[in-house]
Amino acid sequence: xxxxxxxxxxxxxxxxxxLAALHAQFxxxxxxxxxxxLGDKSEAEDAVQEVFLNAYRSFDSFTFGESRLPxxxxxxxxxxxxxxxxxxxxxxxxxxxxxxNAGVNLHPADTLHARRMLQKVVDDLDQRGFDIxxxxxxxxxxxxxIGDMLxxxxxxxxxxxxxxxxxxxxxxxxxx
Amino acid sequence: MGDCPSHLMLSRLKADDLKxxxxxxxxxxxxxxxxxxxxxxxxxxxxxxxxxKMAQSMAALxxxxxxxxxxxxxxxxxxxxxxxxxxxxxAAALLVFMLxxxxxxxxxxxxxxxxxxxxxxxxxxARGTDQFPVKDGTRLREGDRVRFSxxxxxxxxxxxxSVEADGTISPFYxxxxxxxxxxxxxxxxxxxxxxxxxxxxxxxxxxxRFWVVFSVRPFDRNAVMKSVVDGSGLVGSAGLGPGFSVQxxxxxxxx
Numbered sequence: 001x002x003x004x005x006x007x008x009x010x011x012x013x014x015x016x017x018x019l020a021a022l023h024a025q026f027x028x029x030x031x032x033x034x035x036x037x038l039g040d041k042s043e044a045e046d047a048v049q050e051v052f053l054n055a056y057r058s059f060d061s062f063t064f065g066e067s068r069l070p071x072x073x074x075x076x077x078x079x080x081x082x083x084x085x086x087x088x089x090x091x092x093x094x095x096x097x098x099x100x101n102a103g104v105n106l107h108p109a110d111t112l113h114a115r116r117m118l119q120k121v122v123d124d125l126d127q128r129g130f131d132i133x134x135x136x137x138x139x140x141x142x143x144x145x146i147g148d149m150l151x152x153x154x155x156x157x158x159x160x161x162x163x164x165x166x167x168x169x170x171x172x173x174x175x176x
Numbered sequence: 177m178g179d180c181p182s183h184l185m186l187s188r189l190k191a192d193d194l195k196x197x198x199x200x201x202x203x204x205x206x207x208x209x210x211x212x213x214x215x216x217x218x219x220x221x222x223x224x225x226x227x228x229k230m231a232q233s234m235a236a237l238x239x240x241x242x243x244x245x246x247x248x249x250x251x252x253x254x255x256x257x258x259x260x261x262x263x264x265x266x267a268a269a270l271l272v273f274m275l276x277x278x279x280x281x282x283x284x285x286x287x288x289x290x291x292x293x294x295x296x297x298x299x300x301x302a303r304g305t306d307q308f309p310v311k312d313g314t315r316l317r318e319g320d321r322v323r324f325s326x327x328x329x330x331x332x333x334x335x336x337x338s339v340e341a342d343g344t345i346s347p348f349y350x351x352x353x354x355x356x357x358x359x360x361x362x363x364x365x366x367x368x369x370x371x372x373x374x375x376x377x378x379x380x381x382x383x384x385r386f387w388v389v390f391s392v393r394p395f396d397r398n399a400v401m402k403s404v405v406d407g408s409g410l411v412g413s414a415g416l417g418p419g420f421s422v423q424x425x426x427x428x429x430x431x
Contacts, residue, residue, distance in 0.1 A: 016241055029188075031226040069187060073184055
């Protein structure tokens, strides 16, 4: 975490404006992402707050590319990982909304199955493993997209997916 | 699913974060794919439900960003002060002896917040779309969510936890398990603090008491919880000795 205490007021104000702009553009879709993972509206709202606070703290870590959303996704995945771990430690029951269009062929991000699986195995995962499973299993991201989001090679993603399959005993579909 | 765009790509579309050619490609796909059309629709619903809270979310975020700056500046200031006193130790000691020293934990006047006892606890419960305050004896049920707000008259440290009738302790802030070591949670300024997140009540039935313990100095959370449980029923110092403020609210769980 980069301390902001000794930076100039102008720098801090600019950073705040940048965050406000990011919030205006991306808060809605990040809420959607967090809600799909956490399944609870209040928690998802809290998670979005934490995502932007963490983005504010780690602003300097952002490497400018075409889009900031993969970077924010990564922060959101980290945040939800911590929320899910906390929930599991507390033994809390997950509030689950009903399955949309049950029985209809659905995108992975539109089902409860991925979320239930992740909640179940969250204690067996480290942050990187969680990010990869979220990207692959919930978001339907390609291995390359996952690699770009995490700053690792596609090969590393493939290797880690194979290890995760063994670790958590999941039936993860091979990418076509 | 092979050609379907990822959730990330759809998010970028919704957030106006794609190049025109990408917008065209993704939009065309959605128009011809039931799976992605359904996902797109559910995303729109979620995004719309959050839109009414955007302004509130940004206002809270702005306030918390300011808190981060203040906290970091205070820490930086303390480090610089420590370095300075090494070189001025003798003069400082004489001055301290003659004038008396100012304790580090002397309350800072943050907007003039003062009240008896230095600590107050508010609990709010949410049930469906209803919200209501929780007082001693309020009856709650499984699925209710509770949020804690504490008001303190100085910066310090706190912990929040509950104790059920059978002695079961549930730590909330910090939320590390009972059998793990944990420090108290820092509050950086006086005033009202709404603690992050909400606690979802489980299906246990009977009495449960929520405790908040506050001190101007950091403390061992587990030792404090144990002291409170051992001295159960005492509102006030709860057997903790001087330097602690304690508040609690008891509820009844079950229909």
